[in-house]
Amino acid sequence: MNLPKDIGYFFGSHEGRAIHYQEDLLSSLLVMAWMVEARDPYTGGHLWRVSRFSRLLASELNLPDESVARISLGSFLHDLGKVGVPDQILNKKDRLTDEEYEVIKTHPDVGWRMLAGHPLARLVESAIRAHHEMPDGRGYPRGLVGDEIPLDARIVGICDAFDAMTSARPYRRGMTVEKALSIIEENLGQQFDQAFGDRFVELGKSGALHHIVGHSDEGIPLQECMMCGPTLVMRRGQQVDDYVYCRSCTGEYKTELQDGKLVVKHTGKSGHPRALESEADTKLIGRLVHESARALLRV
Numbered sequence: 550m551n552l553p554k555d556i557g558y559f560f561g562s563h564e565g566r567a568i569h570y571q572e573d574l575l576s577s578l579l580v581m582a583w584m585v586e587a588r589d590p591y592t593g594g595h596l597w598r599v600s601r602f603s604r605l606l607a608s609e610l611n612l613p614d615e616s617v618a619r620i621s622l623g624s625f626l627h628d629l630g631k632v633g634v635p636d637q638i639l640n641k642k643d644r645l646t647d648e649e650y651e652v653i654k655t656h657p658d659v660g661w662r663m664l665a666g667h668p669l670a671r672l673v674e675s676a677i678r679a680h681h682e683m684p685d686g687r688g689y690p691r692g693l694v695g696d697e698i699p700l701d702a703r704i705v706g707i708c709d710a711f712d713a714m715t716s717a718r719p720y721r722r723g724m725t726v727e728k729a730l731s732i733i734e735e736n737l738g739q740q741f742d743q744a745f746g747d748r749f750v751e752l753g754k755s756g757a758l759h760h761i762v763g764h765s766d767e768g769i770p771l772q773e774c775m776m777c778g779p780t781l782v783m784r785r786g787q788q789v790d791d792y793v794y795c796r797s798c799t800g801e802y803k804t805e806l807q808d809g810k811l812v813v814k815h816t817g818k819s820g821h822p823r824a825l826e827s828e829a830d831t832k833l834i835g836r837l838v839h840e841s842a843r844a845l846l847r848v
Contacts, residue, residue, distance in 0.1 A: 568842060574669050575838045579625055580829045585632045587827035589639050590796030591718055592628075593782040594765030597833065598716075600625040601761045602708035606749050616700075618844035623676025624705045625837065630660025630677070642719035654689045657681060672845070675699030680706045685739045703742040707733065707749050710741070715762050717778040719797075726753055726762055766833055772813045774800055781813055784830055794820040796827075 586596050603624035607617040631639060634656060638649045645653065660677045664670040679702035682688035684695050688706075698706075714729035724732075730753040737746045752758055764770050765782045772781035774795040781793050781802060793802045793813050799820045802813035 571669075571845065572838050572842045574667075575622065575842055576831075576834060578629075578664075578667070578669065578673075579622075579834045579838060580831070582626045582629050583829040583834065584827055585629055587796065587829075588631070588636065590777070590780050592716070593780055593796070594771060595712055595716065596625045596628070597765060597837075598712045598761050599627065599705065599708045600837065602711060602749075602758065603704050605752065605757065605761075606704055606708060606745065609748055609752060610704075610745065614844045618841040619672050620676065620701050620704055621837070622841050623673040623701050624680075624708060626660070626673045627676050627680045627705050627709060628656065628660070629663055630656035630658065632663070633659040640719075644720060654681070657690050673701075675701040676705045678702070680709055682706065683740045684742055687740075698742070703745050707741050707746055711749070711753075711758075712762075717780070719777075722778065723763070726758065730754065766830075772802070774798065774802075775815055776800060783811065783813070785832060787811065792816075792820075792824065794825055796825065799825060 582596055586592055600621050604617055604621040607620045612620070631653075634652060638645065638652055641649065657678050657680065661670075661674060664673070664677070676699075678690070679688075679693060679698055682691065682693040682698045682702060683706075684698065684703075686692050686694040688698075711729050711733065714732060715723045715726060717723045730750050733741055733746050734750050737743045760768075763779060766785050769783050769785060771779040772783060772793065774780045774797065777795055777797040777800075780795050780797055783793060783804070787793075787804055789804055789806055789811070791804045793804060794800065795802070801816045801818040801820050801824070803816050804811050805814055806812075
């Protein structure tokens with residue numbers, strides 16, 4: 550990968566400074582994506598999961614480290630354009646009408662326009678703009694066909710759809726892994742890339758995806774809100790007696806140990822406005838940025 554031209558201008562040839570510059574740029578993008586995701590209480594951990602699925606699939610396809618890192622980042626940013634979707638559509642607790650779905654379909658281009666001019670925009674362009682394209686041409690926003698769809702987008706599209714199917718929504722519980730894999734298998738070559746989809750299904754059947762499904766970080770499963778289902782996101786490093794809030798119903802929960810594991814218990818209260826404010830998980834983002842930036846800078 551060729552670094553942005555202005556890196557040399559600001560930092561000369563000092564690799565350490567260039568790495569920090571790159572990491573700062575990546576962090577700014579990922580924090581923005583995190584805050585966009587926080588608008589929808591039913592997608593907690595979605596970006597992390599899609600990023601992990603995509604990294605795993607890209608690695609299994611023996612792609613270069615640079616490509617794996619780029620795809621991991623693009624998958625974390627793929628839904629950035631949902632910032633332009635009105636709350637009443639994004640958080641609707643029922644299936645969307647055709648008109649509302651047309652609004653949702655604008656988010657790939659909105660996301661790309663948001664990044665226009667950013668020094669690293671080109672790294673994630675295809676993941677953002679084309680993750681809803683389909684090999685048979687029925688996707689959006691441009692109706693690309695087959696190999697017209699960039700490699701990154703073909704991978705992210707599979708992983709995004711799989712996570713959507715296995716995650717809870719206001720109007721349904723998440724599907725089983727087996728059911729979601731069968732749907733992908735039935736739609737290979739139509740909605741999903743044939744070769745990449747085949748490999749993803751193999752990974753799923755081997756159990757290689759289970760540690761990501763239903764989690765919001767490595768080893769941290771989503772917790773159940775008694776009203777809304779698995780919407781409660783816990784963070785690495787949380788302790789007993791910490792508070793966790795449901796972003797959908799505002800229910801307040803407190804962490805406690807149960808059989809040696811940290812779980813949540815409803816307090817019977819609702820969160821106050823300050824407690825419900827969105828705050829990016831900077832430690833999780835930092836780990837993702839660190840592994841990706843160094844892979845991209847090595848080449």
